[in-house]
Amino acid sequence: MxxxxxxxxxxxxxxxxxxxxxFISPKGVLEHAGSVGLSLIVWVxxxxxxxxxxxxxxxxxxTIPKSGGDYSYVTExxxxxxxxxxxxxxxxxxxxxxxxxxxxxxxxxxxxxxxPNCLPPFIAxxxxxxxxxxxxxxxxxxxxxxxxxxxxxxxxxxxLALVLIIVVGLVQxxxxxxxxxxxxxxxEFREEPSVGQIALAFLQASFxxxxxxxxxxxxxEVVEPRKNLPRAIFISIPLVTLVYTMTNIxxxxxxxxxxxxASNAVAVTFGEKLLGxxxxxxPISVAxxxxxxxNGYLFTSSRLCFSGAREGHLPYLLAMxxxxxxxxxxxxxxxxxxxxxxxxxxxxxNLINYVSFINYLSYGVTIAGLLYLRKKRPNLVRPIKVNLLxxxxxxxxxxxxxxxxxxxxxxxCGLGMVIMLTGVPVYFVGVHWKNKxxxxxxxxGKQQTHHFTPWLTRAATNDFFHNQLIDQ
Numbered sequence: 399m400x401x402x403x404x405x406x407x408x409x410x411x412x413x414x415x416x417x418x419x420x421f422i423s424p425k426g427v428l429e430h431a432g433s434v435g436l437s438l439i440v441w442v443x444x445x446x447x448x449x450x451x452x453x454x455x456x457x458x459x460x461t462i463p464k465s466g467g468d469y470s471y472v473t474e475x476x477x478x479x480x481x482x483x484x485x486x487x488x489x490x491x492x493x494x495x496x497x498x499x500x501x502x503x504x505x506x507x508x509x510x511x512x513x514p515n516c517l518p519p520f521i522a523x524x525x526x527x528x529x530x531x532x533x534x535x536x537x538x539x540x541x542x543x544x545x546x547x548x549x550x551x552x553x554x555x556x557x558l559a560l561v562l563i564i565v566v567g568l569v570q571x572x573x574x575x576x577x578x579x580x581x582x583x584x585x586e587f588r589e590e591p592s593v594g595q596i597a598l599a600f601l602q603a604s605f606x607x608x609x610x611x612x613x614x615x616x617x618x619e620v621v622e623p624r625k626n627l628p629r630a631i632f633i634s635i636p637l638v639t640l641v642y643t644m645t646n647i648x649x650x651x652x653x654x655x656x657x658x659x660a661s662n663a664v665a666v667t668f669g670e671k672l673l674g675x676x677x678x679x680x681p682i683s684v685a686x687x688x689x690x691x692x693n694g695y696l697f698t699s700s701r702l703c704f705s706g707a708r709e710g711h712l713p714y715l716l717a718m719x720x721x722x723x724x725x726x727x728x729x730x731x732x733x734x735x736x737x738x739x740x741x742x743x744x745x746x747x748n749l750i751n752y753v754s755f756i757n758y759l760s761y762g763v764t765i766a767g768l769l770y771l772r773k774k775r776p777n778l779v780r781p782i783k784v785n786l787l788x789x790x791x792x793x794x795x796x797x798x799x800x801x802x803x804x805x806x807x808x809x810x811c812g813l814g815m816v817i818m819l820t821g822v823p824v825y826f827v828g829v830h831w832k833n834k835x836x837x838x839x840x841x842x843g844k845q846q847t848h849h850f851t852p853w854l855t856r857a858a859t860n861d862f863f864h865n866q867l868i869d870q
Contacts, residue, residue, distance in 0.1 A: 416556065416638055418500045418691040419606030421507070421665050421684050424646055426602035426747055428658055432591040434650055435584035437599065441646055444603040445639025448610040450792045452631040453784050454765045455611050460624050460781040461771070467611055468764045469702060475767035475774075478711070479825055484760050485706045486821030491814055492760075493699045494736035495744070495753040496608070497692055501527035501737070502746050504688035507681045510663040514670075517662050527741050530692060535734040538696050539727045545697050552690025559665060559683035560645060566672050567648020578650040588655075594806030597799050601754040606642060608757060610635060612698075624781040696730060703729040711829055748810050755803055755811040756818065762796040765789050 424437075431437040455467075464470040469488065473481025505526035509518035538545045570576070577583060591599075649658060652671045661667040669680030703726060706712040719726050740749070768789050771778065804811045 416560070416641060418503055418556075418684075418688040419608065420560065420642055420645055421663075421687065422499065422503050422746065423602045423606040423750065424649060424664055425658060425661065426750060427599045427646075428655060429747075430591065430595045430599035430602060432587040432589060432595065433585050434578050434655055435581070436587075436591065436596070438584075438643060438646060440596070440599045440603050441643050442639060444600060444607055445635055445642070447600075447604075447792065447795060448607045448639075449631065449635045450788050450795075451761055451765065452610050452635060453628075454768050454789045454792060456627040456631060457780060457782045457784050458764070458768055458771075459627055461778060466702065468760050469706065471764055472760075472767055473711075475771050476763075478829060479822070480763065482711045482825045482829060483818055483821045484763070485702070485711055486824065487756050487760065487814070487818040488702055489699075489706075489712075489732070490736060491756050491817055492753055493695060493702070493733055494740050495749050496605075497531065497695050497733070497737040498527070498740040498744060499605070499746055499749050499753065500688050500691045500695065501531050501741060502749075504530055504685055504692065506746075507663050507666060507684045507688065510666045511678070511681055524741055528738055530689065531734055531737050531741070534689075534693050534696055535730050537693070538730050539725050542725060545693060548690065548693045552686045552693065554686070556683075556687035556690065559680060559687055560641060562679065562683065563648045563665065563668060564641070564644045566668075567644070567651045570648070570651035570672065575651050578654055579647060592806070593798075594802040597802035598751060598806055600799055601751050601758070601803055604754045604758060605750045607638070608754075611761075628782065696733060699729065699733045711825075713828075748807075751803070751807055751810050752814050755800065755807075756814040758796060758800055759815070759818075762793060762800070765792055765796070769793075 427440055428434070428437045431440055458471045462471050462474050464474070469481055469485050472484050502523060505523040506518060508526060509522055512518070534548075537548065571579075649664060649668055652668055653661070653664075657667065658664055663681070663684070665680050665684050666677075669677040673679060703712055718728055744752070766789075769786070772786070800811075
C-alpha cells in the first residue's frame with residue numbers, strides 16, 4: 399500500500415482546506431459580522447480555532463490509528479449509537495449539503511456573466527447544478543482514474559483564481575485603493591452585531607475551512623503520523639489562514655462592503671471591476687475550482703461509507719463496488735440523489751449555516767471524546783499528547799458558538815439536529831436489533847442477490863478498496 403509522506407501530507411491538508419468555500423463564504427461572514435474589520439478578525443480567529451481542533455485530532459489520530467476520522471474515533475470511544483449518528487448525519491446532511499452548496503456556486507459563477515445586472519434564474523441555477531452532479535457521479539461510477547485525473551487538473555483553477563485575486567488586490571493597495579480597510583472605516587457597523595450574529599459569521603467562515611481534519615480520514619496511510627500530522631497542521635493551517643485573509647483584503651481593495659453584499663458571485667464582481675477585458679478569467683477559474691470540489695467530495699464520501707460498512711452500520715448494498723471498475727456505485731448514487739433533493743429545496747446561505755452547525759457538532763463530540771478517553775483509559779499509549787487546555791478551550795468556544803447559533807437560527811440549525819436524531823430508531827432497528835424475523839433477511843438478501851450480484855461485489859475492508867484505487 400502506498401503511504402502518505404511528510405511533504406505530501408502537508409499538500410493534501412492544504413489542498414483539502416483551500417476549497418470552494420473562499421468564493422462562497424465572504425459574503426455571509428461580512429453580512430453577519432456587520433463590518434469589514436470584524437469580518438477579517440473572524441477569518442483570522444477561524445484559522446486559530448481550526449488549529450486547536452487539528453491538534454486534538456492529531457492526538458486521536460495516533461492514539462486510535464484507524465481511517466474514517468470522526469466516525470471511527472467516536473465509535474471507538476462512545477460506542478455504536480453515537481458513531482452511527484455521526485455517520486447518519488454525514489450521509490444525509492454533511493456530504494449532500496456541502497455538495498449542493500458547491501454545485502450551486504458552480505452554476506452561479508457560470509451563469510452570472512450572462513446575467514450581469516440581476517441574479518441568474520432559480521430554475522437555471524438548479525438545472526445546471528443538477529447536470530454537474532449527475533455528470534460527475536457518472537464519472538466516479540465509471541472510473542477511479544478519471545475521477546482522480548479530474549481532481550488533479552481542476553485543482554489548478556482553484557489556485558489560479560486565488561493567486562490572481564491576491565496579486566491584483568496587493569497592486570490595488572499599493573496604488574492607494576484601500577479606503578474600506580482604513581481603521582477609521584473598517585469598524586463602521588451597518589448595525590451593531592449581536593453575539594448570535596457573530597456566531598453565525600464564524601459558521602460561515604468554518605465552511606471555507608472545512609477539510610482541516612482530512613488527514614484523519616487516511617491515518618492508516620500516513621507515513622510516521624507522530625511526526626507528519628503535527629507538521630502538516632502547523633504549516634498548512636497558518637498558510638491557509640493567511641491566504642484566506644489576504645483574499646478578503648483583496649476583495650475590499652476593489653469593492654465597498656455594500657458592493658460585496660450585493661454580489662451573487664464575489665470573485666466575478668472583483669474581476670469585472672479590475673481585470674477589464676480579461677474578467678472572463680475569474681468565472682472560469684472559480685467554475686473549475688468548484689467543479690473539482692464537487693468531484694472531490696463525491697470521491698471521498700465513498701470512503702466514509704466503507705468505514706461504516708466495516709463496523710456494520712450501513713446496509714450491505716452500500717458496501718458494494720462494481721466488479722470491473724472497482725467503484726462504489728450504490729454509495730455514489732445515494733449521495734447523488736440526496737444532493738439533488740437538497741438542491742431543489744435549499745438556498746446557499748442557509749445551507750451553509752445548516753451544514754456548518756452539524757460539522758461543528760460532530761467536531762465537538764469528537765474532541766469531548768478525547769477528554770473522556772483521557773479519563774477512561776489514562777494509561778493508553780499516546781504518541782502525541784496535547785495540553786488539556788487545548789481541548790477545553792476548543793469545547794468552550796464550541797459550546798458558545800453552537801448555543802448562540804441555535805438561538806439566532808433555530809429553524810435552520812435545529813433542523814439538522816432533528817435529522818441527526820432520526821438516526822436513533824434507525825440504529826436500534828437496523829443495527830442493534832440482532833434477532834430480526836427471518837423473512838426480513840430473506841427479502842433483503844433475495845432482492846440484493848437478484849438485482850446486483852451480476853455486476854457488484856462487496857469490498858470486505860477499507861484496505862481492499864484503497865488497494866483497488868491504487869491499482870487504477
